[in-house]
Amino acid sequence: MLDGGNGTAGAYLRIIDVTKTFGAFQALKNVSLTVEEGEFVCFLGPSGCGKTTLLRAIAGLDPQTSGRIIQANQDVSLLPPSGRDFGIVFQSYALFPNLTVAKNVGYGLESRKAKRAEIDKRVRELLEMVGLADQAHKYPGQLSGGQQQRVALARALATSPGLLLLDEPLSALDAKVRMHLRKEIKELQRRLGLTTIMVTHDQEEALTMADRIVVMNKGVIEQVGTPGEIYREPDNRFVADFIGQMNFLPGTVVGDARVRLGQVQFRHRGTREALQPGATVTLGVRPEDVVVNGGTPSEEDNSFPARVADLDFIGNFFRARLAADCLDGMIIAADLSSGVVRDCGVEPGRPLAVSLPQERIRVFPAD
Amino acid sequence: MSDTGAAAAASVTVRRPKVAGEALVTWTSLAALALFLLVSMVLPLYALLSKSFEDRSGAFVGLANYAAYVTNPALFQSIGNSLFIALLSTAITTVLAFLFAYGLSRTCIPGKALFRAIAAIPILAPSLLPGIALVYLFGNQGMLKSWMMGESIYGPIGIVIGMVFFTLPHAVMILYTALSLADARLYEAAQVLGAGRLKTFLTVTLPGARYGLISTILVVFTLVITDFGVPKVIGGRFNVLATDVYKQVVGQQNFEMGAVVGMILLLPSAIAFVVDRLIQRRQVAQFSSRAVPYAPKPRRGTDLVYLLICLVISGFLIGILGVAGFASMVKYWPYNLSLTLAHYDFTAVDPDGWRAYFNSLKMAALTALIGGAVIFSGAYMVEKGRGWGWLRGIVQLMAMVPLAVPGLVLGIAYIFFFNHPANPLNGLIGTMAILVLCTIVHFYTVSHLTAITALKQIDPEFESVSASLKVPFYKTFWRVTVPVCLPTILDIALYLFVNAMTTVSAVVFLFSARTKLAAVSLLAMDDAGATAAAAARPMRIVYTSAVARALHALASRLLQRQTHAWRKR
Numbered sequence: 057m058l059d060g061g062n063g064t065a066g067a068y069l070r071i072i073d074v075t076k077t078f079g080a081f082q083a084l085k086n087v088s089l090t091v092e093e094g095e096f097v098c099f100l101g102p103s104g105c106g107k108t109t110l111l112r113a114i115a116g117l118d119p120q121t122s123g124r125i126i127q128a129n130q131d132v133s134l135l136p137p138s139g140r141d142f143g144i145v146f147q148s149y150a151l152f153p154n155l156t157v158a159k160n161v162g163y164g165l166e167s168r169k170a171k172r173a174e175i176d177k178r179v180r181e182l183l184e185m186v187g188l189a190d191q192a193h194k195y196p197g198q199l200s201g202g203q204q205q206r207v208a209l210a211r212a213l214a215t216s217p218g219l220l221l222l223d224e225p226l227s228a229l230d231a232k233v234r235m236h237l238r239k240e241i242k243e244l245q246r247r248l249g250l251t252t253i254m255v256t257h258d259q260e261e262a263l264t265m266a267d268r269i270v271v272m273n274k275g276v277i278e279q280v281g282t283p284g285e286i287y288r289e290p291d292n293r294f295v296a297d298f299i300g301q302m303n304f305l306p307g308t309v310v311g312d313a314r315v316r317l318g319q320v321q322f323r324h325r326g327t328r329e330a331l332q333p334g335a336t337v338t339l340g341v342r343p344e345d346v347v348v349n350g351g352t353p354s355e356e357d358n359s360f361p362a363r364v365a366d367l368d369f370i371g372n373f374f375r376a377r378l379a380a381d382c383l384d385g386m387i388i389a390a391d392l393s394s395g396v397v398r399d400c401g402v403e404p405g406r407p408l409a410v411s412l413p414q415e416r417i418r419v420f421p422a423d
Numbered sequence: 424m425s426d427t428g429a430a431a432a433a434s435v436t437v438r439r440p441k442v443a444g445e446a447l448v449t450w451t452s453l454a455a456l457a458l459f460l461l462v463s464m465v466l467p468l469y470a471l472l473s474k475s476f477e478d479r480s481g482a483f484v485g486l487a488n489y490a491a492y493v494t495n496p497a498l499f500q501s502i503g504n505s506l507f508i509a510l511l512s513t514a515i516t517t518v519l520a521f522l523f524a525y526g527l528s529r530t531c532i533p534g535k536a537l538f539r540a541i542a543a544i545p546i547l548a549p550s551l552l553p554g555i556a557l558v559y560l561f562g563n564q565g566m567l568k569s570w571m572m573g574e575s576i577y578g579p580i581g582i583v584i585g586m587v588f589f590t591l592p593h594a595v596m597i598l599y600t601a602l603s604l605a606d607a608r609l610y611e612a613a614q615v616l617g618a619g620r621l622k623t624f625l626t627v628t629l630p631g632a633r634y635g636l637i638s639t640i641l642v643v644f645t646l647v648i649t650d651f652g653v654p655k656v657i658g659g660r661f662n663v664l665a666t667d668v669y670k671q672v673v674g675q676q677n678f679e680m681g682a683v684v685g686m687i688l689l690l691p692s693a694i695a696f697v698v699d700r701l702i703q704r705r706q707v708a709q710f711s712s713r714a715v716p717y718a719p720k721p722r723r724g725t726d727l728v729y730l731l732i733c734l735v736i737s738g739f740l741i742g743i744l745g746v747a748g749f750a751s752m753v754k755y756w757p758y759n760l761s762l763t764l765a766h767y768d769f770t771a772v773d774p775d776g777w778r779a780y781f782n783s784l785k786m787a788a789l790t791a792l793i794g795g796a797v798i799f800s801g802a803y804m805v806e807k808g809r810g811w812g813w814l815r816g817i818v819q820l821m822a823m824v825p826l827a828v829p830g831l832v833l834g835i836a837y838i839f840f841f842n843h844p845a846n847p848l849n850g851l852i853g854t855m856a857i858l859v860l861c862t863i864v865h866f867y868t869v870s871h872l873t874a875i876t877a878l879k880q881i882d883p884e885f886e887s888v889s890a891s892l893k894v895p896f897y898k899t900f901w902r903v904t905v906p907v908c909l910p911t912i913l914d915i916a917l918y919l920f921v922n923a924m925t926t927v928s929a930v931v932f933l934f935s936a937r938t939k940l941a942a943v944s945l946l947a948m949d950d951a952g953a954t955a956a957a958a959a960r961p962m963r964i965v966y967t968s969a970v971a972r973a974l975h976a977l978a979s980r981l982l983q984r985q986t987h988a989w990r991k992r
């Protein structure tokens with residue numbers, strides 16, 4: 057499924073066939089992945105899918121049961137964490153409570169035989185970088201959550217590691233601070249050109265921050281791609297369901313790039329693997345991709361007649377539930393802009409022509 | 424996949440882990456700790472076990488010693504005596520402690536903090552103190568001898584009273600915790616369902632405290648059956664297992680028989696230990712995080728009754744201590760009761776007593792210092808060490824064993840092991856070193872568990888962060904873990920100090936003329952020795968423990984003030 061081990065020129069980190077077991081339980085099953093130099097990658101998936109386990113294997117904190125990890129063309133699979141090159145920020149931040157902010161940030165520098173003055177200078181630089189220059193002499197317990205997070209980040213960056221690992225760094229913060237820090241971290245990462253892996257279970261976070269997203273589920277990688285790819289072209293039903301919302305409609309394959317739902321045939325872009333006619337499939341379409349108009353429905357443009365079952369005002373858009381008799385009474389959710397609702401006169405009970413754009417339809421084998 | 428992997432491998436250098444300083448430190452310290460516990464605990468216990476199967480010449484004789492024991496009526500009778508004493512004392516202590524703890528946790532009586540402090544008094548004293556106080560009161564020269572109505576205090580009556588005094592604080596502590604963890608919602612439910620007070624007590628209170636009760640009964644029973652101080656001082660001719668061990672080993676030099684009695688003594692403690700572990704595992708699940716803490720409401724009649732009960736029990740505890748304290752300050756017991764501090768003047772009277780006292784002080788200080796350091800760092804390696812899971816598991820297991828071994832048994836195990844002519848360590852017998860060693864091991868488990876609990880509360884990722892910053896873990900241990908855990912380390916040191924000051928059972932076999940300890944020196948005190956000067960001996964221990972406690976409180980307060988900037992409470 058994945059182009060795991062191929063050695064692209066810029067590949068900084070290669071995870072090859074990594075498996076991790078806890079007793080009889082397999083937390084990671086043959087996971088392979090390549091991370092480019094300077095890339096921001098997010099591990100995204102539901103709770104317990106193995107994101108943290110994979111991150112900790114990369115750090116050497118909980119070594120993999122089998123498989124290899126290659127960082128900067130060096131096989132580090134057997135090295136303890138202290139032999140590897142990374143900085144890490146935990147969800148709890150793990151700041152040393154009895155040391156000041158400055159001492160926390162300078163902690164990794166002290167042992168490197170650097171001169172006192174140099175350390176102080178570097179600490180000041182780092183604290184300025186995260187906007188905490190005036191907090192240097194406070195203790196972590198005297199800072200807000202967002203500030204603590206930034207101290208942890210500065211501490212992780214102090215030794216200029218080649219790889220930054222972040223395990224749900226923002227999940228302990230409230231929504232507003234989180235939004236702000238997302239931008240800040242992303243900007244910092246881009247400025248430093250630092251290869252970064254962040255674990256999150258917040259899809260919005262992943263979509264806004266990541267260059268590429270690794271969607272995980274039950275110890276395997278379901279899909280790797282840019283946020284756009286993951287969102288628009290989910291490889292499978294799990295990914296489609298986990299990220300954003302999607303209508304899943306049962307249908308039957310009738311031919312090349314054609315499926316039938318109820319009495320209506322739809323054309324779609326085709327699937328990677330050819331499907332046998334007669335096979336049952338699931339047709340997926342996102343609510344915001346559903347188009348309504350006042351015209352006459354025709355199979356030529358993938359449209360069919362439906363009735364507005366109900367309409368909810370969400371704020372900046374409307375969520376309509378459309379019932380189609382010709383689709384055996386299936387209900388399709390559609391997100392409609394206020395303009396469309398006004399122009400087409402959408403209201404409960406109103407008959408409409410609904411079309412599912414060919415380009416926007418995903419077809420998944422039924423499970 | 425495999426071929427692309429192979430192609431990529433061409434330019435990849437495989438980095439082998441160097442045997443780094445850190446790994447070496449982890450391994451050596453864990454191995455050293457395992458070796459320490461092996462030599463200071465496992466091997467001695469093994470020596471005890473094998474001794475019980477050997478004859479005098481060291482030849483294996485199977486169960487012959489046990490058979491000899493069972494067929495010797497004088498010895499065999501002690502089992503019955505011990506059980507009788509243990510059951511009776513356990514019943515009395517449990518009932519008293521339950522009432523006391525109930526008063527403290529479930530009623531609105533005044534002075535709860537004071538009552539709790541009073542309940543802790545006996546911990547400061549050696550277990551021989553109640554025996555001595557009883558001698559002063561009801562002994563042949565006793566002030567209140569007439570109260571005995573012709574019965575003798577020397578025997579079961581004295582032993583049981585002394586045991587109740589000595590075990591009460593432990594029982595109160597457990598039951599108070601159990602009764603404090605009540606879920607108010609259950610009481611509201613009972614009220615809504617119209618249950619009367621007795622029914623509520625039987626269906627809510629008792630079941631809620633059942634694990635605490637079982638735990639109390641086990642702890643008290645074990646303490647009583649293995650305690651040696653009380654029956655030694657006040658047991659008279661009433662033989663129990665603990666005094667038998669002493670007589671066999673020290674009196675008659677019959678090591679084989681001593682070993683058999685030791686093995687028998689090990690049994691109840693071992694059983695109690697296992698049962699208690701199982702129970703504690705359950706109790707955690709019992710009290711859910713959504714429970715609403717129970718807050719007692721004033722009820723005049725009930726409160727009054729419990730106030731009286733608490734006053735009487737406190738009176739008993741203070742009375743016993745007070746008698747010894749008073750006796751130590753009168754001119755000539757019981758004939759001239761005018762007060763004096765002369766018995767505390769150390770060179771003038773009782774130079775032996777003072778020598779023993781300073782030995783005790785030194786032993787307790789060394790135990791607190793060395794024991795605190797070894798036990799805390801050991802707990803750190805077990806809890807936070809990276810790798811060598813099996814070794815950490817073994818150390819953790821061994822660290823739990825001392826709780827199941829009565830001091831008396833540990834003491835004779837030490838003699839058998841260290842006295843063996845072939846043991847290269849046999850020069851240790853009679854030295855301060857072996858007393859400290861034995862005492863550290865004796866009180867290892869509780870200290871270890873305290874340390875583990877504190878370590879579990881600090882962020883598990885300190886070591887990970889430290890590794891990512893290339894700072895060796897031992898540096899982070901010193902710079903972060905130790906300062907953060909300092910209050911706990913002080914608690915452990917105090918616990919070790921006070922116990923080392925008061926302990927008798929293990930060290931009674933190991934001292935020499937030069938290293939005689941204060942608590943041990945009390946053993947020699949019988950009726951003839953019940954002089955005012957002699958009463959100053961146990962009181963010196965009590966005062967020292969109390970001062971240690973006060974210093975500990977002061978140090979904790981100062982520490983708190985100094986670190987309040989970063990310590991959130």
Ligand SMILES: Nc1ncnc2c1ncn2[C@@H]1O[C@H](COP(=O)(O)OP(=O)(O)OP(=O)(O)O)[C@@H](O)[C@H]1O
Nearest residue numbers: 078081083101102103104105106107108109110257
């Ligand atoms: N030390 C361990 N022993 C046993 N099972 C473990 C251990 N650590 C993790 N697991 C299991 O491995 C699976 C993956 O855990 P992991 O922590 O990687 O999940 P996650 O994707 O990070 O989830 P979350 O979003 O909740 O943090 C879980 O089912 C977890 O129960």
Ligand SMILES: [Mg+2]
Nearest residue numbers: 107108109255
């Ligand atoms: Mg996680």
